[in-house]
Amino acid sequence: MSKTALITGSARGIGASIALRLAKDGFDIALNDISEKSFENNDIIEKITAFGVRCEKYIADVSDHLQCKEFVKKVKDDFGSIDVLVNNAGITRDEIGLRMSEETYDDVIRINQKSVFNMTKFVGAVMLRQKSGRIVNLASVAGLYGNPGQMNYSASKGAIIAMTKTSAKELGSRGITVNAVAPGFIKTPMTDKLTEEQRNAMLAQISMKRYGEPEEVASVVAFLCSDDASYVTGQTIEISGGLMM
Numbered sequence: 001m002s003k004t005a006l007i008t009g010s011a012r013g014i015g016a017s018i019a020l021r022l023a024k025d026g027f028d029i030a031l032n033d034i035s036e037k038s039f040e041n042n043d044i045i046e047k048i049t050a051f052g053v054r055c056e057k058y059i060a061d062v063s064d065h066l067q068c069k070e071f072v073k074k075v076k077d078d079f080g081s082i083d084v085l086v087n088n089a090g091i092t093r094d095e096i097g098l099r100m101s102e103e104t105y106d107d108v109i110r111i112n113q114k115s116v117f118n119m120t121k122f123v124g125a126v127m128l129r130q131k132s133g134r135i136v137n138l139a140s141v142a143g144l145y146g147n148p149g150q151m152n153y154s155a156s157k158g159a160i161i162a163m164t165k166t167s168a169k170e171l172g173s174r175g176i177t178v179n180a181v182a183p184g185f186i187k188t189p190m191t192d193k194l195t196e197e198q199r200n201a202m203l204a205q206i207s208m209k210r211y212g213e214p215e216e217v218a219s220v221v222a223f224l225c226s227d228d229a230s231y232v233t234g235q236t237i238e239i240s241g242g243l244m245m
């Protein structure tokens with residue numbers, strides 16, 4: 001029987017690469033993004049279905065608890081099971097802490113962190129009944145080491161690492177693994193926003209002296225979703241080209 005992977009925020013960037021890689025590995029794919037606009041001028045669905053798997057897209061704001069409940073129910077009804085959840089949707093709203101508005105802080109916590117609670121709660125309930133499942137959360141090196149200008153983002157990503165461990169402990173006895181990946185600097189629309197100065201400062205700290213590609217995150221996520229990772233849970237794997245060691 002085919003398995004289904006649900007990837008949040010997967011119209012583009014790392015989420016789209018993860019969806020493509022899991023499709024290549026034989027998963028049916030439930031794509032998600034916040035608006036129809038995110039899928040405009042975008043051939044992600046055609047690329048996924050070229051692998052011979054099923055692909056549906058769902059518009060939902062994953063920071064909204066009720067929308068997540070309805071979205072997860074729809075995916076379960078459409079596909080019959082949800083075997084993999086990748087909590088990928090995330091945003092940055094960078095500002096030095098002392099200058100950051102309350103709204104900017106709250107937005108990033110709600111979208112990056114509360115979304116993981118929302119989706120883990122509703123998909124976790126499906127996986128509990130199945131007595132199997134894989135959850136992978138997108139953290140960040142900012143959540144491990146902190147990063148100036150990212151008080152909100154690093155707080156959300158640090159929390160995701162803690163939530164990963166908690167969920168792993170809560171769900172492990174039911175055959176569900178929960179892990180996180182912590183990418184460094186990956187070339188996506190999110191990092192396109194950084195200034196030349198910020199990019200060069202980052203590059204100087206990377207042992208491999210290059211930025212990462214979304215596919216290099218997707219391959220680690222695919223491993224965590226594979227049978228080969230059956231005894232790995234509660235872990236955070238850094239994908240940063242050797243940023244800090």
Ligand code: NAP
Pocket residue numbers: 008009010011012013014015032033034035037038060061062063087088089090091111138139140141182183184185186187188189190191
């Ligand atoms: P991206 O290119 O900005 O893509 C993120 C996607 O999430 C976008 O398609 C965005 O939609 C969607 N999204 C935002 N808010 C959403 C919501 N409330 N509900 C549903 N979808 C939503 O970012 P990325 O670089 O691929 O990053 C993906 C994940 O990796 C994020 O969690 C990020 O924090 C993490 N990460 C990235 C890097 C990096 O270097 N790129 C490093 C470490 C961690 P719209 O843009 O259409 O609104």
